[in-house]
Amino acid sequence: MTVIEINDLRKSYQGRLAVDGVSLTVGRGEIFGLAGPNGAGKTSVVECVSGLRRPDGGTVRVLGLDPHGGDRRALQQRIGTQLQVAALPDGIKVGEALRMYASFYDEPADWRALMDEWGLTGRKGSRFAALSGGWKQRLFIALALVGDPEVVLLDELTTGLDPDARRTTWGLVRAMRDRGVTVVMVTHFMDEAEALCDRVAIIDAGRVTAEGTPRELIGRAGAASLEDAYFTLTGRDRA
Numbered sequence: 355m356t357v358i359e360i361n362d363l364r365k366s367y368q369g370r371l372a373v374d375g376v377s378l379t380v381g382r383g384e385i386f387g388l389a390g391p392n393g394a395g396k397t398s399v400v401e402c403v404s405g406l407r408r409p410d411g412g413t414v415r416v417l418g419l420d421p422h423g424g425d426r427r428a429l430q431q432r433i434g435t436q437l438q439v440a441a442l443p444d445g446i447k448v449g450e451a452l453r454m455y456a457s458f459y460d461e462p463a464d465w466r467a468l469m470d471e472w473g474l475t476g477r478k479g480s481r482f483a484a485l486s487g488g489w490k491q492r493l494f495i496a497l498a499l500v501g502d503p504e505v506v507l508l509d510e511l512t513t514g515l516d517p518d519a520r521r522t523t524w525g526l527v528r529a530m531r532d533r534g535v536t537v538v539m540v541t542h543f544m545d546e547a548e549a550l551c552d553r554v555a556i557i558d559a560g561r562v563t564a565e566g567t568p569r570e571l572i573g574r575a576g577a578a579s580l581e582d583a584y585f586t587l588t589g590r591d592r593a
């Protein structure tokens with residue numbers, strides 16, 4: 355079953371085209387990766403899917419609903435978003451943030467269990483400003499899950515996490531998928547995309563330049579790994 359359907363999506367900023375006719379479909383329970391160079395338009399695509407940005411052209415449907423239409427509130431209850439640039443008040447404590455976010459949803463997950471799952475219980479009383487980058491990241495991931503979403507959008511999920519936390523995170527993303535949650539994740543780490551994603555789209559200059567399972571992309575590029583395939587498929591040489 356198709357959960358996300360993006361058709362000919364276009365988005366410009368001050369007359370400059372950032373997303374130039376992207377079409378993608380994501381099925382239920384898939385982990386779908388968006389990769390590509392800085393400024394390619396990945397975040398803009400995710401933000402149009404989440405309802406944060408209004409597309410200039412094309413259509414987006416999530417769970418059959420328009421993120422920018424009258425069903426917006428109903429859809430927000432079913433999507434969890436972890437954004438690249440996110441902020442909380444400096445003084446808010448980890449436990450307070452989770453409890454507050456849970457209150458936004460009609461049927462939230464058990465925020466205490468989530469806090470435990472993400473190793474945050476020992477930091478329940480820590481203030482946001484005092485957390486390291488990696489702990490802030492974990493908190494944002496937990497906040498994305500607190501509404502018990504059917505669709506989760508993760509933008510550079512593991513940036514700033516140490517190798518151990520990265521691997522733990524992969525396990526948790528797989529566990530989400532195994533529960534039937536559909537995951538769209540932007541990543542710059544090709545090892546991560548290869549290990550975790552069922553399908554990957556490479557976006558370059560606002561367009562999808564390649565799409566397939568990691569195995570298909572590796573095969574198409576005649577490469578040994580997805581990282582090697584990335585360089586071949588984007589036409590970029592390794593430094």
Ligand SMILES: Nc1ncnc2c1ncn2[C@@H]1O[C@H](COP(=O)(O)OP(=O)(O)OP(=O)(O)O)[C@@H](O)[C@H]1O
Nearest residue numbers: 367368372390391392393394395396397398399438
């Ligand atoms: N609010 C904005 N105002 C003006 N230009 C923007 C805005 N947001 C994004 N852009 C531009 O749109 C293009 C695509 O940006 P976007 O953040 O979607 O790319 P990205 O692939 O997610 O990049 P990165 O990998 O660096 O996060 C870039 O040229 C960026 O500078």
